[in-house]
Amino acid sequence: MPRGKHRRPRTNPLTRRVIVAGTGTAALALPLMSATTAGAAESSAATVGSVTYTTKKGDSLYGIADRYDAQGGWKQLYKDNRKAIGDNPRLIHTGVELKVRATKKVSSPAKTADQASAPAKKSSVAQATQASVKTFPDNLDGWIRNALDIMGQNGIPGSYEGIHRNIMRESSGNPLAINNWDSNAMAGTPSKGLLQVIDPTFASYHVPGTVYDPFNPVANIVAACNYAAARYGSIDNVNGPY
Known part of the structure; x- marks a missing residue:
C-alpha cells in the first residue's frame, strides 16, 4: 500500500465501524469474520506441511511419495530420510519413521458432530468402482x-x-x-x-x-x-x- 500524509481512520474493534477522523461519524460498517467462517476459508485452501509416516510391510518410497503427493517425489523423500532408510532406497524396513514433505489438499468443510460420530460406510464394490475409473x-x-x-x-x-x-x-x-x-x-x-x-x-x-x-x-x-x-x-x- 502506498504511503500517504493523511491521518489513518480509527476503527471500533467491536464492530469494525470506520470512524472518519474529525467527524465522529460512521462512514462504513464491516462485519467481523467469525471463527467458523475463517476456518471454512482455510479448509478450502491447499496446505503444505511435514508429515511423519511409519513404514509398514509392502511399502515403497514411490508409493509413499505418490500417496502424499510429496514434494520432489520419491528421490527427495529418500534424500530427506537417507539416514533412517540406509543406502538402498529399494529396501524399506517396517517401523521406520519418515519425514514426508506432503502436499495435502483440504477442500471439504469440517464435519458436523453427527457426521463425525457416524461410522464410515464404504463397500468393497464402491472401492472397486472408484479404482476402475x-x-x-x-x-x-x-x-x-x-x-x-x-x-x-x-x-x-x-x-x-x-x-x-x-x-x-x-x-x-x-x-x-x-x-x-x-x-x-x-x-x-x-x-x-x-x-x-x-x-x-x-x-x-x-x-x-x-x-x-x-x-x-x-x-x-x-x-x-x-x-x-x-x-x-x-x-x-x-x-x-x-
Whole structure:
C-alpha cells in the first residue's frame, strides 16, 4: 500500500465501524469474520506441511511419495530420510519413521458432530468402482503405474523402480516378448511378456480382475510381482533371472 500524509481512520474493534477522523461519524460498517467462517476459508485452501509416516510391510518410497503427493517425489523423500532408510532406497524396513514433505489438499468443510460420530460406510464394490475409473497411458510407464495401483489394492509389495528394472532386463519393455530357446521353452512353457512369466506361474499367481493373458502388460506385471512376493518377499529383491 502506498504511503500517504493523511491521518489513518480509527476503527471500533467491536464492530469494525470506520470512524472518519474529525467527524465522529460512521462512514462504513464491516462485519467481523467469525471463527467458523475463517476456518471454512482455510479448509478450502491447499496446505503444505511435514508429515511423519511409519513404514509398514509392502511399502515403497514411490508409493509413499505418490500417496502424499510429496514434494520432489520419491528421490527427495529418500534424500530427506537417507539416514533412517540406509543406502538402498529399494529396501524399506517396517517401523521406520519418515519425514514426508506432503502436499495435502483440504477442500471439504469440517464435519458436523453427527457426521463425525457416524461410522464410515464404504463397500468393497464402491472401492472397486472408484479404482476402475482411473486411467493410465498405454505405455510402459502407464502399465507399471496401473499395475502398482492393482497391487496396492491386493497387498502385493513392489516399487516402480523394482518393476522397471526387472522389465528392462527381462524384455526391454516389449509386452509381446517370448523366449523360445531356454530350458523353459524346451519343456514347452516359454517365458512370455514384460516380466517373462511361464504359463503355469501365470496361472498360479494371476490376480482376479486383471486380463487372463500373459501378454497383457498389466496382468503380466501383477502376476509376476505376486509370484516374486511369495518367493522373494518383493519384486524389489529380484536382481537377476527368477
